[in-house]
Amino acid sequence: MEENKNTNLEQGILEAAERLFLEKGFAMTSTTEIAKEAGCNQGLVHYYYRTKEKLFEEVFSKKAELFFSAFMNVENEELPFREKLRRVIEVHFDMLMKNPRLPFLLINEFTTNPGRVLSVKEKIKNLPESVLAKMEKELKEEIRCGRIREIELVDLMLMIISLNGGLFIAKPIMGAIMGMGEEEWERLAKRRRDENVRIILQAVEG
Amino acid sequence: MEENKNTNLEQGILEAAERLFLEKGFAMTSTTEIAKEAGCNQGLVHYYYRTKEKLFEEVFSKKAELFFSAFMNVENEELPFREKLRRVIEVHFDMLMKNPRLPFLLINEFTTNPGRVLSVKEKIKNLPESVLAKMEKELKEEIRCGRIREIELVDLMLMIISLNGGLFIAKPIMGAIMGMGEEEWERLAKRRRDENVRIILQAVEG
DNA sequence: ATTATCTATAGATCTATAGATAATGC
DNA sequence: ATTATCTATAGATCTATAGATAATGC
Numbered sequence: 001m002e003e004n005k006n007t008n009l010e011q012g013i014l015e016a017a018e019r020l021f022l023e024k025g026f027a028m029t030s031t032t033e034i035a036k037e038a039g040c041n042q043g044l045v046h047y048y049y050r051t052k053e054k055l056f057e058e059v060f061s062k063k064a065e066l067f068f069s070a071f072m073n074v075e076n077e078e079l080p081f082r083e084k085l086r087r088v089i090e091v092h093f094d095m096l097m098k099n100p101r102l103p104f105l106l107i108n109e110f111t112t113n114p115g116r117v118l119s120v121k122e123k124i125k126n127l128p129e130s131v132l133a134k135m136e137k138e139l140k141e142e143i144r145c146g147r148i149r150e151i152e153l154v155d156l157m158l159m160i161i162s163l164n165g166g167l168f169i170a171k172p173i174m175g176a177i178m179g180m181g182e183e184e185w186e187r188l189a190k191r192r193r194d195e196n197v198r199i200i201l202q203a204v205e206g
Numbered sequence: 207m208e209e210n211k212n213t214n215l216e217q218g219i220l221e222a223a224e225r226l227f228l229e230k231g232f233a234m235t236s237t238t239e240i241a242k243e244a245g246c247n248q249g250l251v252h253y254y255y256r257t258k259e260k261l262f263e264e265v266f267s268k269k270a271e272l273f274f275s276a277f278m279n280v281e282n283e284e285l286p287f288r289e290k291l292r293r294v295i296e297v298h299f300d301m302l303m304k305n306p307r308l309p310f311l312l313i314n315e316f317t318t319n320p321g322r323v324l325s326v327k328e329k330i331k332n333l334p335e336s337v338l339a340k341m342e343k344e345l346k347e348e349i350r351c352g353r354i355r356e357i358e359l360v361d362l363m364l365m366i367i368s369l370n371g372g373l374f375i376a377k378p379i380m381g382a383i384m385g386m387g388e389e390e391w392e393r394l395a396k397r398r399r400d401e402n403v404r405i406i407l408q409a410v411e412g
Numbered sequence: 413a414t415t416a417t418c419t420a421t422a423g424a425t426c427t428a429t430a431g432a433t434a435a436t437g438c
Numbered sequence: 439a440t441t442a443t444c445t446a447t448a449g450a451t452c453t454a455t456a457g458a459t460a461a462t463g464c
Contacts, residue, residue, distance in 0.1 A: 009416080024318055027233045030452060041418055046454055048416095104317050110378040111310050112230055117382045124383065132384075154384070154394065155401065162372025163365070169375070170364055172316045176323045177330065178338075178360070188360065195361065199409045203401075215442080236426060247444055252428055254442095 010048045013038040017045075018059045022101040025108040026056050026116075053116070060109060060116075061123045067102055068124060070095055071157070072131050081142045082201065085156075089197045093164050097189070103165040148204045159203065163196040216254045219244040223251075224265045228307040231314040232262050232322075263322065266315060267329045273308055274330060276301055277363070278337050287348045288407065291362075295403045299370050303395070309371040354410045365409065369402040 016037035020029040031052050035042040049055035070092035074084055096102060110117055135153055142148045167189060174180040180188075222243035226235040237258050241248040255261035276298035280290055302308060316323055341359055348354045373395060380386040386394075 025233075025314075027231075028318055031454085032452065042453085043419080043455080044417065050454085052453070104313065106379060107310065107313060107375055108231075108317075110382055111314075111375075112234055114378055114382050121382060152394075152397075154380070154386075155397065158372060158376055158380075158394075158398070159369070159405070161376060162368045165375075166364060166368025166372060169313055169317075169371075170367060172320055173312060174360070174364075176316055176320050176327060180360075188358075188364075191358075191361065192364070195409075199365070199405060202408055203405045237428085238426065248427085249429080249445080250443065256428085258427070 009038065009040055009044060013040065013045055013048055014055070014058065017055050018063075021056060021059050022063075022099075022105050025105065025112075026052075027112070031055075057116070057119060060105070061120045063099070063102055063105055064120050065124050066095065066099065067106055071135070075131050075134055081138060081147070084138075085201065085204070086197050089160055089164065089200060090193065092160060093193050093196065096164055096168055100168050100171070103168050107169070151204055156200075156204065159200055160196075163192075163199065167192050215244065215246055215250060219246065219251055219254055220261070220264065223261050224269075227262060227265050228269075228305075228311050231311065231318075232258075233318070237261075259322070263325060266311070266322075267326045269305070269308055269311055270326050271330050272301065272305065273312055277341070281337050281340055287344060287353070290344075291407065291410070292403050295366055295370065295406060296399065298366060299399050299402065302370055302374055306374050306377070309374050313375070357410055362406075362410065365406055366402075369398075369405065373398050 013034060017029070017034045020034055020037060023029075031045045032042045034055075035045050038045070045052075045055065049058070070088055074087045074091055077084065077087065079087065132153070139148075139151070139153050139156065143150055171180075171185055174185070219240060223235070223240045226240055226243060229235075237251045238248045240261075241251050244251070251258075251261065255264065276294055280293045280297055283290065283293065285293065338359070345354075345357070345359050345362065349356055377386075377391055380391070
């Protein structure tokens with residue numbers, strides 16, 4: 001309990017920050033607000049994390065890693081290419097369902113402050129290095145054997161991320177413009193999970 | 207020249223605001239910055255547009271309309287469904303090529319401030335009302351005749367927007383994570399234009 | 413003693429407006 | 439006279455820190 005109490009607020013601030021950064025992005029979230037959400041005074045936010053930037057980076061790098069985790073996790077499973085591809089899409093989609101604001105956070109911060117991102121790159125170097133290389137190799141092999149059509153890895157990943165991410169990114173837009181409600185969106189999401197798999201599998205076929 | 211001089215700064219401020227809002231979004235752009243970019247003092251921004259919000263809305267509603275214009279423009283052309291669909295995708299894509307920051311602006315503002323968006327809805331009501339209904343009717347007819355598979359209009363539009371928009375949205379991310387440069391991105395974009403058409407046409411087939 | 417928490421505040425913005433001055437249209 | 443432009447500033451943040459006080463670990 002003491003140990004708990006010790007890390008209590010430090011952790012609480014981190015979690016409050018996570019919620020708010022995901023909701024509104026870096027620029028529109030103030031440390032005052034984070035403190036209020038965490039139930040402490042504003043000074044404490046800086047006591048534990050020194051600057052808003054440092055606090056943000058702690059949240060952000062975890063989230064960025066999470067976004068790409070689907071690709072890394074499935075890559076280690078032993079499955080035929082087509083099944084592996086299906087799994088990647090599904091795992092990625094399910095992760096987004098649990099973290100629906102994640103695409104927004106990534107887009108917002110990579111777009112408005114690419115500089116802040118450089119430090120994050122270090123933490124997700126696993127992806128670019130080992131995993132991407134392995135995926136590329138597998139993809140090339142499939143193409144060589146004529147089991148799928150000629151396609152670049154970056155094109156494939158972009159398709160997955162665009163189709164999966166688009167659903168979550170467009171949610172507020174569809175809500176505002178077409179007046180789409182939560183229930184209707186849920187039904188749409190349910191359809192899209194299978195459809196995205198289908199579309200991508202179809203798209204890599206000869 | 208006088209007339210020009212008259213609207214000169216008013217227009218100049220609007221254009222400066224447009225550039226900056228597209229670059230950094232509403233929250234991260236200050237009226238001081240807009241004034242500097244427009245080459246006048248900060249007071250003038252408020253003289254012409256009263257509040258930052260009003261100035262933003264002027265920019266935003268134009269841009270939101272532009273984003274959906276592809277759907278409206280092509281809808282009026284007389285073409286068989288499949289050709290019309292191809293045209294929509296291509297016209298939408300080409301518009302994004304000319305306005306690469308547009309998807310970011312829409313996402314950012316619809317997500318962080320859905321309230322501000324309500325006033326915009328008025329201005330793009332053309333889409334929801336006449337055009338969407340017409341598209342829906344055509345789509346239903348194609349399905350009824352068995353020329354394409356069963357699909358909802360919203361699914362189709364989401365696919366188009368996700369695939370086309372994703373390329374532009376992911377640009378800074380790919381730049382930061384994979385170190386993708388401008389030239390490489392251009393080549394990718396060239397491929398994606400045709401691929402997106404192909405994928406979507408394939409996806410609506412039986 | 414050390415660490416956690418709070419209060420108070422300096423210094424940097426930033427938005428919006430008031431009031432002065434210059435330019436333009438009758 | 440009216441409209442455009444500038445300067446100056448009030449008032450509201452917001453971040454980061456300093457210094458006081460309370461809690462905890464020896």
